[in-house]
Amino acid sequence: MSRSLMFPGDLLAEFERLQEQLDQAFRSSHGPASIRAMARGSFPPINVGTTPETIEVVAFAPGIDPQALQLSIDKGLLILAGERKKEVPAGGDRVSVYARERFGGPFRRVVSLPEDADPGRVTAKYRDGFLRVSIAKRESSKPRHIEVH
């Protein structure tokens, strides 16, 4: 039996390596990627959606003080930055730590918005660890029904 199979930690690392290889394989087969292509596994994970009126960005960012979140739009980039403190157990050296998987530290994520995003009309809401940012689309780019006479 290979050494890695005997140590679960190493096994996880193996899986991660495999995942990376797969990511790489798929990435290269998709042709040129955006220079700001988002890396998987970053904190917070982000989903992006569109509606006819808005662009919706949802970040899965639990345990963050919404006041401490920095959200800005600059030159078509939506930037989400902040910090999540690493949990320090009370009780000093009498505490055993069995798992410490939750993210801690500063984070920064950048989403490049489509050209029709209107940086002047943005709303953001934070609830249950979900951050939802709605960016309105410019009037001129909204789908319009054109009457034929």
Add this chain to the structure above:
Amino acid sequence: MNDNTQVAARDSTQQQMENTAAILPPVDIFEDESGFTLTADLPGVGKDTLRVKVDGDNLLIEGEGSVAVPEAMELVYAEIRAPYYRRSFTLSRELDASKIEANLKDGVLKLRIPKAEEAKPRRIEVNIG
């Protein structure tokens, strides 16, 4: 008759929930002298969609994240497709499962699992004689 069908329906939805592919939420687990503290990231999970269940020595944490997005929304990029979380742990015998306290805030679940009184560490007197 009616009751029966209801029970069956509930069972099948529960089955469905158990079969759904779920995300393994990241956790922190600390142990001190009086018990364990387990913290789990469950973004989007509210009090009504969270389920913490103890069955024997098995602790199950389950939850579904929901976010109000416009119906006409089309996902163009997704790092998390279905925010459905599930993770279970085996409790050790000295823990008092009946006294688990759960606290959910901003998508972070904090569980405090105390040790049973008799399991807390005691200083053992050494008699010289």
